[in-house]
Amino acid sequence: MNEPLPLDHGHLQKLVTADLVRPDHLLGAHVVTENGVEGVRFGVWAPNAHHVSVVGDFNGYNGFDNAMQRLEFGFWGVFVPAARNGQRYKFRVTGPDGRTEDKMDPYGSFFEVRPATASIVWDQPFTWADDGWMAHRSAGFDRPVSIYEVHLPSWARRDDGWFMNYRDLAHRLGEYVQFLGYTHVELLGVMEHPFDGSWGYQVTGYYAPTSRMGSPEDFKYLVNHLHGLGIGVILDWVPGHFPTDSAGLAKFDGTPLFEYADPRKGFHQDWNTYIFDYGRNEVVMFLIGSALKWLQDFHVDGLRVDAVASMLYLDFSRTEWIPNVHGGRENLEAIAFLKRLNEVVHHMAPGCMIVAEESTSFPGVTTPSPFGLGFDYKWAMGWMNDNLGYFEQDPLWRKHHHHALTFFNVYRTSENYVLAISHDEVVHLKKSMVMKMPGDWYAQRAGYRAFLALMWATPGKKLLFMGQEFAQPTEWNHDAGLPWHLADHPDHRGVLNLVRRLNGLYRTRPDWHVADTKEEGMLWVNADDVDNSVYAFIRRDPVGGAWSVVVANLTPVYRDLYPVGVPQGGAYRLLLSTDDGEFGGFGTQQPDLTAKEEGWHGQTHHLRLNLPPNSVLVLAHTGETVVSDER
Structure with missing residues (x-):
C-alpha cells in the first residue's frame, strides 16, 4: 500500500502546481495512525465551500461531529479516530448559496452498490504474482496486439441474473480468451458509475472499480490472473465528461468546480453530461492521478481514452460555442491536457499503451509530444466506416464501391492504428456484425468470415467486441449475458474457429504484425x-x-x-x-x-x-x- 501523504503545505503546493505527486495519496480517505491513535484521515478539494464535514457510519451521519478544517488552496482535512476500514462515508458540503449536499468522495476507492452512493473506507492488502509480466510489458508497435473488447456485466451473468464476481470472471474469461488467442482484453464499464444503461461511460468513481462485481481486491485478482495467462488488460477511461448526478462531481462545492462554468463549453447536450475544466491544475491532476492509479496500483496495461474528438473541438456537436484565444475551434486546454497525460503516463508507467478513440482527422494523435498528442495508438474509425459500408452493400453493387477497401492504404501509416469493431457497431439498431452482411444465412456467414479475415490481414492492431467472435445474430444487450448456447452450434462455432485461427496467424507470423505501422x-x-x-x-x-x-x-x-x-x-x-x-x-x-x-x-x-x-x-x-x- 502507498503511504498517504500528510496534508501539509509542501504536498499541497506540489499538487496545485501539477507536479507528479499523485493526488489520491493526499486526498480521499486513508487509514492511518496519528500520535498513537488509529483512525482515518479525510481530505477533499472544495475551494468555494463555506463548510465541509465528513459523515458516515462512525458518527451516525451527524454533520456536526467531524467538521473539516479549511486548509490552503481550497483543500479541507480532518482526522477521525472513530472511523474504521469498511465504514461508509460522504462529504457534507455547504456551498456559497447556503445549500448543503452529501457528496461521494472524488478519490474514493470503493463505493456502495448502486443506487446507494456512499463511499467506503477501504485499505486492504493484495499480493501480486505478476512481477515478470510487469517488468516486460510493452506497447511494442512491432508486437501482435489483438484485443477482445468485453463488457464484464453482460459477458456472463449468474444463474439468478446478478453480476458475476471479478474472481469468477477471471477464470472463465481468462480460459476463453487464452483459447481464442487474443493478446489483450479491453474492459468497458469497470469504473464506478450509477446507471447501468451508460455502459460505464458516465463515471462517478474515477479511482474505483464498480462494486457491482466485487471489491478492489477482487478486481486486482482478475488482472493478476489474466497476467498469469499472458493476457494484457486495457480499460476504457472517460476524461471527456461526467454525469450530472448531484451526489457526484457536479457542482461539487456548490459551484462549477470540476466542470467549465459556461454551458457553451462545459455541458454536452448529446449526453447530458458536464465537461471537465482542463484549465484547472487540480482537475488535470485529478484525471492524470486516476490514469496512474489504474496503471500503477491495479497493474492495468493500457487505457483507451473515450471520445477524444469531443475534447479536442469546442464546437463538437453544438451550435453555440466559445472560440479559443486565437478565434479557432480547438480546445487548447484539452490539447495541453492530453499531451501532459501521455507524457506523465509514459514516464511513470512505462510499457503501458494509451489508445485514442478519435473520430476526426486531427493531426498527430500518435505523434510524440510536443509535436503531437502523444498517444500510442488511435482507433481507425475511417477504416471501420469504409469497410462496413462496403460489406453491407449487395455484392451486385460492390464494384461501384471497390476502392472503399483500398483507401485505408493511402493513409494507414499517418498514425498507429487499431482496427476496431467495437460495441458501438452492434447496438442502436445497427445490427450485429453477421446480420449486417447481405444475402441468406449462409451468405451472411461467408461474407462475415471474409470481413474478419481481411481485418486480421490488414496492417494495424485488432479489436473485436464480445459475441462477434461466434457470429452473435442479435444486437448486444447490456442487461443480459451473451447467448453462449449459440457458440456450440456448428454455424456459429465455425466463425469462432476462424477467429482462433486468425489470432494464431497474427501472433505467430511476423509478416502479419511486425510492420503493422510501416509502409x-x-x-x-x-x-x-x-x-x-x-x-x-x-x-x-x-x-x-x-x-x-x-x-x-x-x-x-x-x-x-x-x-x-x-x-x-x-x-x-x-x-x-x-x-x-x-x-x-x-x-x-x-x-x-x-x-x-x-x-x-x-x-x-x-x-x-x-x-x-x-x-x-x-x-x-x-x-x-x-x-x-x-x-
Missing part, C-alpha cells in the same frame, strides 16, 4: 479488379523477410483458376481459406499450387487459384523459414 508491411498486388471484386496483396516483415499472399473474392461468384501475381517461383501452401469446412464453408479444393513463370500483376510469377464465393485465401511459399515473433 513496407503491405504491398498491393491487385487493387483494381473492379468488375470481379477481387483483391490481392502481400503482407511483409521487412526485417525478417517473411511474407504471405492474401486474396479476397467478395462476390457470391465462384472464380476458377483466377491468376494472382506472386514474387517467387516454386510451390505454395494454403495457410487459410475462409471457405474451409472447419469454418462453415464448402471446402473448395485448390489446384496445384506451383507458381507459373509467367509474370502477372507486376510480379515475376503467378498462381492459378480457385476462388470460392465471398472468401479470403492466405498462401505462403513452401520454402519459407518463419521464426515466430510472438512475445
Whole structure:
C-alpha cells in the first residue's frame, strides 16, 4: 500500500502546481495512525465551500461531529479516530448559496452498490504474482496486439441474473480468451458509475472499480490472473465528461468546480453530461492521478481514452460555442491536457499503451509530444466506416464501391492504428456484425468470415467486441449475458474457429504484425479488379523477410483458376481459406499450387487459384523459414 501523504503545505503546493505527486495519496480517505491513535484521515478539494464535514457510519451521519478544517488552496482535512476500514462515508458540503449536499468522495476507492452512493473506507492488502509480466510489458508497435473488447456485466451473468464476481470472471474469461488467442482484453464499464444503461461511460468513481462485481481486491485478482495467462488488460477511461448526478462531481462545492462554468463549453447536450475544466491544475491532476492509479496500483496495461474528438473541438456537436484565444475551434486546454497525460503516463508507467478513440482527422494523435498528442495508438474509425459500408452493400453493387477497401492504404501509416469493431457497431439498431452482411444465412456467414479475415490481414492492431467472435445474430444487450448456447452450434462455432485461427496467424507470423505501422508491411498486388471484386496483396516483415499472399473474392461468384501475381517461383501452401469446412464453408479444393513463370500483376510469377464465393485465401511459399515473433 502507498503511504498517504500528510496534508501539509509542501504536498499541497506540489499538487496545485501539477507536479507528479499523485493526488489520491493526499486526498480521499486513508487509514492511518496519528500520535498513537488509529483512525482515518479525510481530505477533499472544495475551494468555494463555506463548510465541509465528513459523515458516515462512525458518527451516525451527524454533520456536526467531524467538521473539516479549511486548509490552503481550497483543500479541507480532518482526522477521525472513530472511523474504521469498511465504514461508509460522504462529504457534507455547504456551498456559497447556503445549500448543503452529501457528496461521494472524488478519490474514493470503493463505493456502495448502486443506487446507494456512499463511499467506503477501504485499505486492504493484495499480493501480486505478476512481477515478470510487469517488468516486460510493452506497447511494442512491432508486437501482435489483438484485443477482445468485453463488457464484464453482460459477458456472463449468474444463474439468478446478478453480476458475476471479478474472481469468477477471471477464470472463465481468462480460459476463453487464452483459447481464442487474443493478446489483450479491453474492459468497458469497470469504473464506478450509477446507471447501468451508460455502459460505464458516465463515471462517478474515477479511482474505483464498480462494486457491482466485487471489491478492489477482487478486481486486482482478475488482472493478476489474466497476467498469469499472458493476457494484457486495457480499460476504457472517460476524461471527456461526467454525469450530472448531484451526489457526484457536479457542482461539487456548490459551484462549477470540476466542470467549465459556461454551458457553451462545459455541458454536452448529446449526453447530458458536464465537461471537465482542463484549465484547472487540480482537475488535470485529478484525471492524470486516476490514469496512474489504474496503471500503477491495479497493474492495468493500457487505457483507451473515450471520445477524444469531443475534447479536442469546442464546437463538437453544438451550435453555440466559445472560440479559443486565437478565434479557432480547438480546445487548447484539452490539447495541453492530453499531451501532459501521455507524457506523465509514459514516464511513470512505462510499457503501458494509451489508445485514442478519435473520430476526426486531427493531426498527430500518435505523434510524440510536443509535436503531437502523444498517444500510442488511435482507433481507425475511417477504416471501420469504409469497410462496413462496403460489406453491407449487395455484392451486385460492390464494384461501384471497390476502392472503399483500398483507401485505408493511402493513409494507414499517418498514425498507429487499431482496427476496431467495437460495441458501438452492434447496438442502436445497427445490427450485429453477421446480420449486417447481405444475402441468406449462409451468405451472411461467408461474407462475415471474409470481413474478419481481411481485418486480421490488414496492417494495424485488432479489436473485436464480445459475441462477434461466434457470429452473435442479435444486437448486444447490456442487461443480459451473451447467448453462449449459440457458440456450440456448428454455424456459429465455425466463425469462432476462424477467429482462433486468425489470432494464431497474427501472433505467430511476423509478416502479419511486425510492420503493422510501416509502409513496407503491405504491398498491393491487385487493387483494381473492379468488375470481379477481387483483391490481392502481400503482407511483409521487412526485417525478417517473411511474407504471405492474401486474396479476397467478395462476390457470391465462384472464380476458377483466377491468376494472382506472386514474387517467387516454386510451390505454395494454403495457410487459410475462409471457405474451409472447419469454418462453415464448402471446402473448395485448390489446384496445384506451383507458381507459373509467367509474370502477372507486376510480379515475376503467378498462381492459378480457385476462388470460392465471398472468401479470403492466405498462401505462403513452401520454402519459407518463419521464426515466430510472438512475445
